[in-house]
Amino acid sequence: PQNHDTQLVEALNLPSLLNHFTSLPESLQSRYLLMLLRQSPLPVLRTIHSVLHPTFAGDFLSLLPPELVSHIFGFVTVPALGRACRVSKAWRKRIEGDMIIWRGVLMRTGLWFGDETEANFVKMLLKKRQNFIHQEGALPLADPYKVLFKSRYLTYTRWINNSSPKHISFPAHGHSVVTCLLFSQNRIISASDDHSIHVYSLTTGHLLHSLDGHEGGVWALAEHGNLLVSGSTDRTVRIWDLQNGRCLHVFGGHASTVRCLVIVKPEWITHSETGEREKWPKRTVVVTGSRDRTLRVWRLPKHDESREIESRVLQMPDQSDFPDPSLNPYHLHLLSGHSHTVRALAARGRTLVSGSYDSTVRVWDIPTGRLVHILNGHSQKVYSVVLDSTRSSEGWGYGSGGGPSGRAASSSMDGTIRLWSILTGECLHVLSGHTGVVGLLGFSPSFLVSAGVDNTLRIWDALLLTNSTHKSGDLLRSVMTGHTGPITCFQHDQWKVVSGSGKALKVWDLRHLNNVNAAPSNLLVDVGVPVRDLLTGITGVWQVAFEGRWCVSASKRDNVTVLDVWDFGKREAKRGSGWTWEDEEWVGEPSNGMYDHEDSELED
The missing domain is CATH 2.130.10.10 (YVTN repeat-like/Quinoprotein amine dehydrogenase)
Structure with missing residues (x-):
């Protein structure tokens, strides 16, 4: 009876205790609760956990419509999206698989070109995934636009910032000239005036086939x-x-x-x-x-x-x-x-x-x-x-x-x-400035690049070229001088040009030209300066090709024909202790936006 009376008295005192607790500042409330929890037995703690866990374990994202989630994350920075993906598997699945989020990221970061290249990339990636076997318990594959953003971001940054990419070189075709150079599907294909075609491994340089x-x-x-x-x-x-x-x-x-x-x-x-x-x-x-x-x-x-x-x-x-x-x-x-x-x-x-x-x-x-x-x-x-x-x-x-x-x-x-x-046969523009033969041309979404025997590359505004009312002189964006001989090969994309001449293979940065949004009359012709020389001390560069993280060139060194391969997804560690920066999800895009695979769906 005495214990019963004591419990009754304490129960009657609870309202006053609660009033006293609520009147305390939050800092003291927290301290008071911690003191109570330290004095509580395990059964009491389990009861408290069963009450609190559903409240704090609830995923508010799962309670929102998908459209609203996409809209919310549309205001989040890319680093914050990366941190959000680490909150839980559910958040990572939701964020990485959202096309709207990553399409918006591509546009906000200036990595959306607004032409067929995005659609072609998605089509290519989905085709490659057709035979993918999903492992039980593994996360779903990321949306293609997320892969595209990562690939373009790595291309935008690593080619310029990676000062020591992994580099291998190996002899090819004896002393003969390399007339053609291709690479895709982890293969390098070179042709020569020695009548042969060779197929090499992109990663090791080993000869896979000699096509005679x-x-x-x-x-x-x-x-x-x-x-x-x-x-x-x-x-x-x-x-x-x-x-x-x-x-x-x-x-x-x-x-x-x-x-x-x-x-x-x-x-x-x-x-x-x-x-x-x-x-x-x-x-x-x-x-x-x-x-x-x-x-x-x-x-x-x-x-x-x-x-x-x-x-x-x-x-x-x-x-x-x-x-x-x-x-x-x-x-x-x-x-x-x-x-x-x-x-x-x-x-x-x-x-x-x-x-x-x-x-x-x-x-x-x-x-x-x-x-x-x-x-x-x-x-x-x-x-x-x-x-x-x-x-x-x-x-x-x-x-x-x-x-x-x-x-x-x-x-x-x-x-x-x-x-x-092509519709009318009309000449829309005549672009002048080279002082000799212009032997090489290339288009990208923003630029037309020309190279000639006058040792220069010229960068023309491909977007302004759509309007025949612009004067041809207003279309020149940059003149790149630095080669000491006629330019024999080049390839370019939105952010860089890789070009070869008699004694060097150079990389040029175009990123600043993409950031200029002035009217044609306010555009200043930029004098391009190479970022780096990939090759020096050679007697001729015949061919160059790049895609994604890889770059391949064919040149002559000490009277021997050599193929060089650079992997910008890897960087040499200090003191030669190995390689870092392995980026398996860095998918390259071909320069013409057309992917090299046999599409049986379009064949009759």
Whole structure:
């Protein structure tokens, strides 16, 4: 009875104790509670935990509509998003898998180009993931836009900031000139005037295959998935299987060197008159250009198709006397009209553009072989033609381009670059400034880059080039001087140019040019300074190619042909103790926005 009375008295005193507790400052309330908890037995603590845990363990994100979550995180900085992903697996899954969040991040950070490159990246990544096996308990894969942001951010920063990328070099092709250089799918493919084509491992430099068969120098290469197409001074076109190094087909028909070639893949385009979407070409085709003044269009064979044509050619006693190409089931068209060597090709959809030593540029309709336009204006040999393939594919049909997407550029021995409308054949701009042959051109979403024998690179504003009212002098953004000899090769993207000349391979920073949003009349021509020399002490750089974290070059050093490979995803640690910065999720983007894989979904 006495214990009962005591409990009753204490219960009656609880209201006054609570009033006293609530009247205390928060700091004293916390201290008072801690004192009580330290004196409490385990059963009491368990009771308190069962009450508090549901309150603090609740995930407020799961209570909000997905649209609201995306909107909230749209105001969060990238570092804060990274910290939020570490809160829990649920938060990481929610944030990394949200397309809206990462699309917004790309736009806010200036890494969204606003053309087809984003859509092509997503399509490529989803295709690669089709055979991915998800491990039980593993987190879902990140949204493709998140992977794209990381890849572009690493490309934006590491190429400039990584002062000591991993570097390997190895001899190739003896003492011969490397005429072509490609790399994709962890393979380096080099061709030479020694008649050979070599396939190397990108990571180790080991020779995987030597593709032998051409009887002359190889001057043109293009890759499509595991198929390689080559053109040679022996006048043949060969199709190779890159998985086993076998020659699948040999096409004859050209009467002189096959100087250039391009692979044209099926894609959806819009009919210029009806507005209906159609797929062109229906099957992947190869277009070859030759010193015999002609172009030929071939259907690219698949792996499992007959090797009848190759057998017929190889059994002939006289290799110089090829079968009539009209008997070749893969031969589609002979395009005639140029009066001199066909030096350069560019193609997309139905549209083919050729440049020739006859000083003209011609536009063709691929499926019919019809000549659409003859573009006159250059006074000397045309050395390079490029399509502005970073724009929408909607315009690459029926030999015409709708709006600014249907543009081609050409460069010449006359020292000028001309920009053409594919739709009308009109010359939109004549870009002057080089003092000699302009042999190399390249388009990216923001820039047209030209290189010449005057030792300079010139950067032109590709966005302003869409408007023919701008004066050509207002379109020049930068002149890059620093090479001491003619520029023999280059590649560029939104943020950098890598260029080679007689004695050096240089990297140039374009990032500051992307940040200039002034009116054309206020733009100042920037004098570019190289960030670094990747190679010095050489006697010639013939080729360079980069994608994502990788850069490959072919040069001559001590009278030996050498391939160099840099991995900007890794940095040499101090005192040579190893390598750091392993970035497996750094996915490279091709310079033309068109990914190198066989898309059977678009093939008939």
